[in-house]
Amino acid sequence: MSISSTNGPIVLIGAGNMGGAMLAGWLRNGVPGSSVVVIDPGPSEAMRTIMADAGARHMTAAPADMVAGVLFLAVKPQAMDAVLPPLKTLVGPKTVVVSVAAGKTLAYLERHLGQAAMVRAMPNTPAMIGRGVTGAYANAGVDAEQKAQVEALLKVSGPVEWVTDEGDIDAVTALSGSGPAYVFYLVECMAEAGRKLGLPADLAMKLARETVSGAGELLHQSPDDASRLRQNVTSPGGTTAAALSVLMAEDGMQPLFDAALAAARRRAEELAG
Numbered sequence: 001m002s003i004s005s006t007n008g009p010i011v012l013i014g015a016g017n018m019g020g021a022m023l024a025g026w027l028r029n030g031v032p033g034s035s036v037v038v039i040d041p042g043p044s045e046a047m048r049t050i051m052a053d054a055g056a057r058h059m060t061a062a063p064a065d066m067v068a069g070v071l072f073l074a075v076k077p078q079a080m081d082a083v084l085p086p087l088k089t090l091v092g093p094k095t096v097v098v099s100v101a102a103g104k105t106l107a108y109l110e111r112h113l114g115q116a117a118m119v120r121a122m123p124n125t126p127a128m129i130g131r132g133v134t135g136a137y138a139n140a141g142v143d144a145e146q147k148a149q150v151e152a153l154l155k156v157s158g159p160v161e162w163v164t165d166e167g168d169i170d171a172v173t174a175l176s177g178s179g180p181a182y183v184f185y186l187v188e189c190m191a192e193a194g195r196k197l198g199l200p201a202d203l204a205m206k207l208a209r210e211t212v213s214g215a216g217e218l219l220h221q222s223p224d225d226a227s228r229l230r231q232n233v234t235s236p237g238g239t240t241a242a243a244l245s246v247l248m249a250e251d252g253m254q255p256l257f258d259a260a261l262a263a264a265r266r267r268a269e270e271l272a273g
Contacts, residue, residue, distance in 0.1 A: 007094040008069035010153070011062075013083065015040040015047045018100060019074030021128040023047075025156030027054045037066070067092035070153065073099040073109075077271045080104055084112035091116050096146040098153070102173050103271025106139050106166060117141035119150050120169050122177040127157030131220075134160045135172030174264035182260070187212050 010031065012019055015038050027033060033054030041060045043051070051058050068090045075083050080101055091097065096117040099109055106118050119142060123134040134154045138147050154160045163169060187208045194204030215229075222229060234240045247253050 008067050008092070009035055009037045009057075010070045010072060011037045011039060011066070011068040011090055012072045012074060013039050013087065014074040015043040015051075016074065017125065018123060018127065019072075020044075020047050020050075021125075021132075021157060022072065022074060022123075022153070023056070024050060025127070025130065026153060027056075029156045037068075062086050062090055064089055066090060068095050070149065071095055071097045071113075072153070073097065073101060075101060077101040077104050080108075080112075084109070088113050096142060096150060098150055102177060103170065103268040105272050106137075108272060115141070117143070117146050119147075120166060121150075121154055121160075122169055122172045123154065123157055124176050124178075125180050130157055132158040133176050134158065135163055135169060135176065136160055137163050137166045137169050139166075170265045170268040171261075173268045174261040178264050182257075183212060183216075 010026070012023055015023060019038075019040070020043075023036065023038065026036065027050070033051070033056040036054070036056040038047075038051055038056055038058050039060070039062055040047075040058070043058065048058070050056075066089075071087065071090050073080075073083075073087075091113050096119065097109060097113060098119045098121055100121050100123055102122065104120075106120060109118055110116070117139065119136055119138045121134050121136040124132045126132040127134075134157065136150070136154060138150070142150070151160050151162075161172075163172065187205075190208035190211070191201070191205040194207060195201045199207070219226060219229060224232070230244075234244060
């Protein structure tokens with residue numbers, strides 16, 4: 001399946017962190033810059049250079065005479081009310097709309113853009129280095145060819161997992177969309193705990209950072225699941241077992257993560273608008 005659109009240009013709305021990461025991935029994976037239109041009133045200088053070098057067209061507003069093959073919405077959910085109305089003219093009978101805005105439902109998008117083939121997708125920030133993961137949901141208007149094209153566009157940043165219930169996208173948002181922040185905070189907590197044990201703060205941070213990134217790479221490369229990898233490093237009666245007896249207690253990490261993800265999903269639902 002070609003990653004390019006045959007029904008019109010790929011129109012990217014928003015070239016910030018996520019939109020910029022997707023654009024860079026498309027260009028690396030063979031999308032001709034001439035087939036991409038970026039609409040953003042103020043892209044960074046680095047993004048301007050990427051667009052210029054690739055021959056992608058940059059506009060500050062949607063032109064009245066253009067219909068998109070793929071309309072890719074990469075703006076924050078709080079900006080959608082202002083951003084969407086002028087984009088309705090870009091949606092034609094063969095356009096597929098892809099939104100990565102947390103919480104914004106397909107019903108919300110349809111109120112602004114009209115009925116169309118639509119996909120809600122939730123990538124995460126490791127997309128910036130091609131190591132993200134995306135959950136996606138397609139409405140009944142998305143045909144097999146459009147779904148394959150959208151998957152090809154999303155896969156430039158990592159694996160794509162499709163869900164069959166739109167409501168599950170809010171759970172995906174809570175788990176993987178917001179998940180990198182949880183991991184970064186884990187590094188902060190580990191480093192602070194190391195400092196309290198007497199290590200210099202910079203050394204504690206370096207050890208925590210390298211430990212988490214190395215463990216993540218081991219998890220990425222190993223055929224074993226997370227539970228088996230945990231068991232492999234836990235000797236009975238050893239230091240790791242002592243630490244896990246605290247982390248895995250009834251009031252340990254699991255109930256905290258249960259509460260945290262529930263809060264994130266509630267917030268995604270509140271953003272639906």
